Amino acid sequence: MEYRHTPVLLAEVTQHLRLHDGSIVVDCTLGGAGHAERAAQLIAPTGILVGIDKDDAALAAAADALPLGQQTIVLLKGDYGDLDDLLVQARIPYVDAFLFDLGVSSFQLDEAGRGFSYHRDAPLDMRMDAASSQPTAADIVNTYTEDELARVIREYGEERWASRIAAFIVAARARRPITTTGELVDLVKAAVPAAARREGGHPAKRTFQALRIEVNRELRSVERGIEAAIRWLVPGGRIAVIAYHSLEDRIVKRAFVEASQGCMCPPGLPECRCGRKPVLRIVTRRPIVPSADEVAANPRARSARLRVAEKVAEAAER
Numbered sequence: 001m002e003y004r005h006t007p008v009l010l011a012e013v014t015q016h017l018r019l020h021d022g023s024i025v026v027d028c029t030l031g032g033a034g035h036a037e038r039a040a041q042l043i044a045p046t047g048i049l050v051g052i053d054k055d056d057a058a059l060a061a062a063a064d065a066l067p068l069g070q071q072t073i074v075l076l077k078g079d080y081g082d083l084d085d086l087l088v089q090a091r092i093p094y095v096d097a098f099l100f101d102l103g104v105s106s107f108q109l110d111e112a113g114r115g116f117s118y119h120r121d122a123p124l125d126m127r128m129d130a131a132s133s134q135p136t137a138a139d140i141v142n143t144y145t146e147d148e149l150a151r152v153i154r155e156y157g158e159e160r161w162a163s164r165i166a167a168f169i170v171a172a173r174a175r176r177p178i179t180t181t182g183e184l185v186d187l188v189k190a191a192v193p194a195a196a197r198r199e200g201g202h203p204a205k206r207t208f209q210a211l212r213i214e215v216n217r218e219l220r221s222v223e224r225g226i227e228a229a230i231r232w233l234v235p236g237g238r239i240a241v242i243a244y245h246s247l248e249d250r251i252v253k254r255a256f257v258e259a260s261q262g263c264m265c266p267p268g269l270p271e272c273r274c275g276r277k278p279v280l281r282i283v284t285r286r287p288i289v290p291s292a293d294e295v296a297a298n299p300r301a302r303s304a305r306l307r308v309a310e311k312v313a314e315a316a317e318r
């Protein structure tokens with residue numbers, strides 16, 4: 001299957017990252033290298049591009065798309081939650097620009113065997129790193145308690161029918177294990193009352209999002225990855241993050257706001273005792289969203305929200 005992924009907010013990302021010849025840029029979510037290919041052009045001939053992904057198929061597609069051999073391009077398999085280890089391993093001294101384009105790629109969604117899509121019947125897998133031994137969505141659906149399932153679906157899917165869906169799953173698996181996306185879709189449809197099924201898109205969308213986040217421990221990686229990226233940035237360097245749902249976007253916003261705060265001393269002290277200085281300046285007060293034209297051309301861009309921040313000082317006090 002051909003690896004296709006149209007990069008979202010490409011012009012906005014490259015403009016805000018201010019890439020130029022010699023920049024060291026880290027694309028933490030390489031995917032099909034849509035953003036990375038443009039970044040490689042902008043930093044040529046002397047810049048360094050580091051591309052990270054946990055999915056072997058993405059890394060293979062990116063290796064085909066990028067001008068390896070003509071430029072310094074380092075592709076690394078790993079989780080961006082382990083950014084410190086990955087950058088040390090690649091002997092990167094500092095970073096001018098980071099990009100995180102969160103979530104799954106169109107390729108992963110469309111690749112039937114991966115189990116990410118509620119539109120295709122496939123084994124219930126959902127691991128971004130399909131070669132890992134981590135639990136699959138089927139393991140979670142068949143082993144978590146009803147309470148745990150309800151919590152995951154409620155918190156990570158923001159699904160109001162989480163308890164009912166969890167109860168239906170537990171009742172169904174008592175008869176036989178749930179192993180395919182099709183079976184899960186049918187269970188969610190049966191659990192969500194008919195009137196509610198007509199609102200808010202596909203009824204299984206939120207449950208699938210929740211399981212994908214749980215399988216891949218996505219939110220923890222986002223927190224850790226952004227925290228580490230801020231440390232690696234040079235003063236004046238920038239970080240751009242594209243989020244596709246409110247849980248991710250909230251983490252990005254909170255991380256940027258926290259790093260952009262100065263003194264945290266209680267009010268009333270005659271002078272600052274904590275010595276805390278802002279480490280980031282938030283460049284995008286409000287997130288940048290795709291134009292109507294971009295959404296028409298690429299419907300998967302619809303929910304994208306881009307936030308950008310700039311490193312202002314060394315993080316000595318953090």
Ligand SMILES: C[S@@+](CC[C@H](N)C(=O)[O-])C[C@H]1O[C@@H](n2cnc3c(N)ncnc32)[C@H](O)[C@@H]1O
Pocket residue numbers: 005006007008028029030031032033034035036052053054055058078079080081101102103104105106128218221222
């Ligand atoms: C939305 S796609 C990126 C698409 C890319 N920007 C492009 O234009 O082709 C997200 C990619 O990030 C990868 N990914 C998601 N979470 C990851 C993590 N924690 N560590 C490393 N890669 C991750 C996925 O495997 C997927 O290939």
